[in-house]
Amino acid sequence: MSNDRAWVATRKGLFEWRRAAAGWRIGRISFLGEPVSMVLPPRAGDQRMLAALNLGHFGVKVHASDDAGANWHEVAAPAYPAQPAEAAGVPWKLVMIWSLEMHDGQVWAGTLPGGLFRSPDFGRSWHLVESLWNRGERAEWFGGGYDVPGIHSICPHPGGELLVGISCGGVWIGRDDASAWTLQADGMRAAYMPPEQADSPNTQDPHRIQRCAGTPEVLWCQHHNGIWRSDDNARSWQEVTGAPVSNFGFALAVHPQDPDTAWFVPAQADQCRVPVDAALVVNRTRDGGRSFETLRHGLPQAHCYDLVYRHGLALADEGCTLLMGSTTGGLWGSTDGGDHWQAVSPNLPPIHALRFG
Amino acid sequence: MPHVEFTPQLRRFLSAPAVDTPATTLRAALDDAFALNPRLRGYVLDDQGHLRANVVIFVDGRRCEDRVVLADALAPASRVFVMQALSGG
Numbered sequence: 001m002s003n004d005r006a007w008v009a010t011r012k013g014l015f016e017w018r019r020a021a022a023g024w025r026i027g028r029i030s031f032l033g034e035p036v037s038m039v040l041p042p043r044a045g046d047q048r049m050l051a052a053l054n055l056g057h058f059g060v061k062v063h064a065s066d067d068a069g070a071n072w073h074e075v076a077a078p079a080y081p082a083q084p085a086e087a088a089g090v091p092w093k094l095v096m097i098w099s100l101e102m103h104d105g106q107v108w109a110g111t112l113p114g115g116l117f118r119s120p121d122f123g124r125s126w127h128l129v130e131s132l133w134n135r136g137e138r139a140e141w142f143g144g145g146y147d148v149p150g151i152h153s154i155c156p157h158p159g160g161e162l163l164v165g166i167s168c169g170g171v172w173i174g175r176d177d178a179s180a181w182t183l184q185a186d187g188m189r190a191a192y193m194p195p196e197q198a199d200s201p202n203t204q205d206p207h208r209i210q211r212c213a214g215t216p217e218v219l220w221c222q223h224h225n226g227i228w229r230s231d232d233n234a235r236s237w238q239e240v241t242g243a244p245v246s247n248f249g250f251a252l253a254v255h256p257q258d259p260d261t262a263w264f265v266p267a268q269a270d271q272c273r274v275p276v277d278a279a280l281v282v283n284r285t286r287d288g289g290r291s292f293e294t295l296r297h298g299l300p301q302a303h304c305y306d307l308v309y310r311h312g313l314a315l316a317d318e319g320c321t322l323l324m325g326s327t328t329g330g331l332w333g334s335t336d337g338g339d340h341w342q343a344v345s346p347n348l349p350p351i352h353a354l355r356f357g
Numbered sequence: 358m359p360h361v362e363f364t365p366q367l368r369r370f371l372s373a374p375a376v377d378t379p380a381t382t383l384r385a386a387l388d389d390a391f392a393l394n395p396r397l398r399g400y401v402l403d404d405q406g407h408l409r410a411n412v413v414i415f416v417d418g419r420r421c422e423d424r425v426v427l428a429d430a431l432a433p434a435s436r437v438f439v440m441q442a443l444s445g446g
Contacts, residue, residue, distance in 0.1 A: 056445035057411040058370065058400040074370070074396070080404040093404045 003316035006323050006356050007049075007069075008331065009036040012349035014051050016069055017323075024323075024333055024344045028069055038311070040100040040107065041357025042068045049357075050075075050107065050123055052097035060094050064123050075123035078109055089139055090114070090148045099311075103156035110151025114141055116164060118178070131179050132164075132172065137202045141169035144205045144224070152310050153209040157216050163234060165209040165221070170201045171234055187237030191225045192270075208310045210254040210262075218259035222252040227264060229289055240289030245276050251313035253322065260288040263315070263338055265308040265324065274305045282313075282324070282338050298341030299332060306330045311353035325351030359435040361386050363397070366441045371396055383416060384427040386437060401439055411445025414438065 004019040005027070014036045016027040031053060037060075040050040047068045053061040063072040080092035090113040099110035107119040109126065116129040132138075141149035144167030153165030162174040163184075170185035185201035193203055205224035212218040221228040226247040227240040241247075246266035255261035264283045268276045275281065279301040283292045300306075306326030314323045322334040324341075329348040332341045359380060363373035376393065380386035391398040403409050408424040415421070415438045416429050423429065431437070 055370075057366070057409065057441040059403060059409055061370070061399075077399060079399075083405055091405070093407075 003318055003321040003356060006314065006354060007039045007041050008323075008325055008348065008351055009039045009051070009311075009353040010329070010349035010351050011035050014039060014069070015348065017344070019333075023342065024331075030069055030072060031063070036352065037096050038098060038100045038353050039355060040102060041355045043102065043357065048122055050100055052100060052109070054096050060097055062097070062123050076119075076125055078111060078115070078117040078126040078128070080115060080128060095146070095148055096150065098150045098152045099154050101154040101156065103162075104160075108154045108156075108162065110154050110164060112143075112146055112150035113148035114138060114150060114166060114169060116151055116154075116178075129174070129178050132174065132181050135181060137183060138169070140202050141166060142203070144168040144207075153206065155209055155211040155219065157211070157233065159216075161233070163209065163211070163219070165206040167207065168203055168205040168224075170204040171206055171209065171221075171237075173234055184234040185237065186235075187230075187239070188221075188223060188228055189225055189239070207250045208252050210252055212254050212256065212259040214257035215259035218254075220252055220254050220262045222249050222264055224248075224270060227252075227289065231259070240285075242289065243283050243292050244294050245281055245283060249308070250310045251308045251324075253313050253315035255315070255319045256317050257319060258286070261286045261319075262289075263313060263322065265313055267307055273307050275307075278303050278305060280304045280306055280330075282341075284338050295338040295341075297339065298334075298343070300330075309352070311355075312351055314354045314356055316356045321356070323354050323356070325354045327351065358433060359386055359431040359437060361390055361437040361439065363390075363401075363439045364441050367397075367400060370400065373397055373400075381431055382427070383414065383421065383429040383431060383437065386431060387427065387439075411442045413440050413442040415440065
């Protein structure tokens, strides 16, 4: 994954950014005017990529490129099967693609209203993972920020397991080629539920989950009610209580090699989704959450109301180049792990997702 | 023969030429159009075959209220317009 190219999926198109000596510059704009909910960037040695569009009138579409975004062609979009008459709950209709990951030659798509799809042929066909969709627990899931639940985090384990994070449906691990699923959100706490249900793993709202690539047993989670960490591949979760400024937020980044280093973007609270004191900051821990530094050099510190949503913070593979984009179109970059930030653009469209590659 | 036209807004995504069809219901007329242009189906109908929430269809100047079965009857001279609904932005 390169640290000199990034993809910014926005409310009004997909923006390719290139970093040169003079800083970040826009390279190419694709799908101008169309909402792009997620992008799967090219992997090392591969020019293929995917973009998920969420057209206001005509639904979710997926476009593929074989040349790193120079040309695009439409491929299949995930589709839900016919909904049985007796199937209660959310309509079986694709609302949005919220996450895209590639692992072992397959592309995985997490969607609203909560279905996970896989594609063995890079988007030419998609298959609903029915072993998860048919779980009875799904009836208890509900929307977090949307009318219906959705899968925003897909974290493959090198051993073959697949972890998905659901707002609001907890954390699930798929084994045996994603054919058998277990709910693994023990330790999380939902203050938005009645007290007797606060510990229920099936209604947790993990805003975003990431795995440490170099130590894959370690996972970090920015949750609706705080920060959690697991060092046993989600068999248990421990709350990290010492985050300064605020423990509420959406985005996080995990160092690819150091499982104790992670970044978070605090916001005031769920009922007031703006930076605390209108000053944008990033919290970084380097000791597994025992302590944090609050990084603010180069970030707006007065009358800033930018919110960084779930996929708005990205870290390059070398572990020190960061990009951060907000729902009001602000974009900032750092080349020293967040110690110093530079304003890249103040007026992009609302940023849905941001990825290096 | 009923005549079905599609919003020019679709042109930025795919070709959607008008279709003349002997169909006697709206659903059958749309199916004829999709048979000629399979990719068009996903732009007009959702996963369950219902009219997309932000697409609207007019038959002889009357907006269709049935978005599920699409059973509106068509006369030989009917004119059908498949439009984007402004609720979609």
